[in-house]
Amino acid sequence: MATRIDGKAIAADVRANVAKAVAELPSQPTLAVILVGEDPASQVYVNSKVKQTEEAGMRSLHRLLPADATQEQVENEIAALNNDPEVDGILLQLPLPKGLDSDAAIEKISPDKDVDGLTEASAGRLVLGKPGLRPCTPSGCVILAKRALGNDLSGKNVVIIGRSILVGKPAALLFLAENCTVTIAHSRTKDLAAVCREADILVPAVGRPQMITGDFVRPGATVIDVGINRIDAPERGEGKTRLVGDAEFESCEAKAEHITPVPGGVGPMTIACLLQNTVLAACARRGWNTPAVLTA
Structure with a gap:
């Protein structure tokens, strides 16, 4: 009989290490989450991400766009967050409402803030073995x-x-x-x-x-x-x-x-790694030393 790998407990360990890392940083990293529409499952996921971000000692920005938002509106919101020096990570909650191109929108995210690791640049860094944010x-x-x-x-x-x-x-x-x-x-x-x-x-x-x-x-x-x-x-x-x-x-x-x-x-590991990526993105962007607790 197999030993069950407790993802909840391991994710809690990762989040605890993220919180320790955040406490060592000069200021709070910020994760911005964009939610388009009112899909109930997406709302639950976003609320959980916001809650866990704040529990780890980071700032959370929540950008809600209506279900009838245009592609241009979504991409303009991403551009604004790219240009905001206080924002370290950007997460576009998927799926987007019908009629919107999620691939095109994701490509608008700055690779240095791509905490989901989904842009072409992030994928290229992974393939080449170069430093970057991993999925x-x-x-x-x-x-x-x-x-x-x-x-x-x-x-x-x-x-x-x-x-x-x-x-x-x-x-x-x-x-x-x-x-x-x-x-x-x-x-x-x-x-x-x-x-x-x-x-x-x-x-x-x-x-x-x-x-x-x-x-x-x-x-x-x-x-x-x-x-x-x-x-x-x-x-x-x-x-x-x-x-x-x-x-x-x-x-x-x-x-x-x-x-x-x-x-x-x-499942629980996905959000834990998202929080870890946000700290890593903040350190890389701002020239901070990465806390040892995240590199052990």
């Missing part, structure tokens, strides 16, 4: 793997299922930077289960609920499940739902040595 969810995956297996991941075989620009590709590059041997598998991979069974660290990131079963897991492997899927849960009552990962938890737990639950695994 939050993939960064969280690496931290969770290190907490389970130790800080030295050298030589580990990592199989990432999924090739998205949001998770799969950047996660592959981040694990490569840890001297892992990385395979990116996907929907057209031949004998996917056999490929996955070669993994010391298996990272399902496909957005398909419970696709990965115990048959995909080598005994003793570590499973870092990125998937967050809502499925029907009639056993809880009519119309009820529950969250599951891309891995079928019970069968994978029986084979793995370590596994992240859903919820409570990778």
Whole structure:
């Protein structure tokens, strides 16, 4: 039976280190969040980000635009925040309302304030191994793997299922930077289960609920499940739902040595890494020394 990797506890540790780092800085870093429209799920996410930003000792700016905002209005708001010397990080909450081009809007964010690590410049810095802000969810995956297996991941075989620009590709590059041997598998991979069974660290990131079963897991492997899927849960009552990962938890737990639950695994790490990125962005922009607690 696998040991469950407690993402909530590890995220709390990361946030505590961020708060310690903030206390050492000459002034408060500032994270600006742009929310377009009134999507209920996005509002919950934004409120959580604002709350955790302030709990870490940083300033939070919340920019709310109406659902009928134009592309120009969104990009003008980003430009204003780019030009504000007090703003260290900019987060555009996704998804945007229909009719707006999120890719084009993200590209307007200054790479030095791109705390989500999603601009082309940030991606280029990651590919080239140059300093920059790394995507939050993939960064969280690496931290969770290190907490389970130790800080030295050298030589580990990592199989990432999924090739998205949001998770799969950047996660592959981040694990490569840890001297892992990385395979990116996907929907057209031949004998996917056999490929996955070669993994010391298996990272399902496909957005398909419970696709990965115990048959995909080598005994003793570590499973870092990125998937967050809502499925029907009639056993809880009519119309009820529950969250599951891309891995079928019970069968994978029986084979793995370590596994992240859903919820409570990778999810909490995303905001924690966002806060960490905001401090790193502030230090880089303002010429401050990065507190040792973030580089240990």
